């Protein structure tokens with residue numbers, strides 16, 4: 454068998470492993486982003502809480518001393534350590550202020566108690582992306598004593614810088630994680646899926662190129678996962694295909710041998726027929742009695758040879774499509790039948806005159822002639838044919854009132870040489886009928902058979918089957 458050259462490895466961009474690699478990197482990055490946004494918001498909230506704490510610590514120095522006694526230098530130091538322009542501490546009964554100069558105009562006021570992880574995401578991202586710093590007025594309860602409120606005014610430069618570093622770290626980490634995950638996944642998939650798949654493809658290709666060679670092709674595997682099962686199924690199929698190829702080869706060889714024998718046998722039988730004819734002319738009563746059965750037997754033998762030969766030569770019917778009236782075809786069959794048994798049986802033609810089908814008239818004639826002949830040979834008095842249209846098929850029913858199919862005929866029905874249950878039968882008639890129907894894209898099947906008769910159902914694909 455000449456195999457086509459097939460491509461076994463796909464182009465890199467189409468390769469399963471590369472696509473998975475890219476997808477994994479993408480998905481890991483995506484999930485990192487989903488995690489990143491709330492963690493940035495959380496980072497900002499923690500930072501604010503710490504800010505309140507440091508501010509509180511700075512102002513504690515004032516609490517113990519009368520405000521006037523603190524030197525401006527100390528105030529500056531305290532404010533620098535808190536990173537603030539000003540700090541205010543409100544207790545239930547007094548208010549402590551720590552500032553050196555009048556603090557700048559406040560850009561935004563933030564109450565730590567109002568902050569939440571989700572709502573903070575937008576503000577955190579905005580702060581990160583902003584170009585200039587804001588003056589923030591932050592207030593919240595002191596972590597040391599919730600009755601005290603600490604307020605602090607500061608530039609958010611430092612916060613934004615730390616958020617930037619935080620983001621950079623996360624991005625870096627995400628990259629490392631996704632590359633690492635993708636890489637591991639890639640290697641795993643390569644070993645677990647891609648390589649085995651390639652092995653299967655190359656095995657199947659090898660088999661397709663050289664199906665007869667038992668050493669070539671896919672080899673059995675111990676794997677029991679999906680790929681292993683696929684491989685096992687393919688190996689089994691390979692075995693079946695090989696076996697049926699071998700059988701076909703045998704049959705072909707046998708067929709050609711049978712054809713040759715048949716051909717010679719027909720010649721020999723013709724001579725025998727000729728001789729029996731001559732014998733029948735002898736004027737001897739014994740001979741006169743013996744010759745007719747002899748002629749009949751030889752006749753049947755010649756018939757068998759002829760049919761076998763024509764079947765062996767048949768390479769599936771070549772169809773000569775035409776549109777014709779089914780009723781006309783059946784009238785021909787009916788005439789044929791009348792000649793066969795001197796009008797003892799008849800064909801009841803229930804097909805309308807306008808019923809038109811498309812197909813090879815001669816081939817379809819063989820089908821109906823065979824069916825009618827079979828019925829009559831089985832002992833039917835009447836063969837009834839009717840036809841009907843459906844949406845896309847033509848159904849033709851062939852019924853007879855014969856005795857039904859014998860069991861032997863049922864067993865090998867439609868199979869060449871094996872369905873015959875009568876003396877001198879070849880078992881080719883129904884096999885040929887099925888070949889013809891299938892070549893037309895149709896089918897013949899046994900619908901029913903019993904003591905009161907046999908019913909074959911024929912289907913043909915419809916092609917504008919009805920005349921207007």
Ligand SMILES: Nc1ncnc2c1ncn2[C@@H]1O[C@H](COP(=O)(O)OP(=O)(O)O)[C@@H](O)[C@H]1O
Pocket residue numbers: 823824827828829831853855856857858859862863867872873874875877878879880881882883884907
């Ligand atoms: N209408 C029928 N009624 C009863 N038996 C039938 C009918 N059609 C076919 N058969 C049986 O099926 C067998 C196979 O038929 P066929 O394939 O035409 O081969 P053949 O006619 O050469 O025996 C026949 O031998 C016969 O026994």
Ligand SMILES: [Mg+2]
Pocket residue numbers: 823826827881882883
């Ligand atoms: Mg027949």
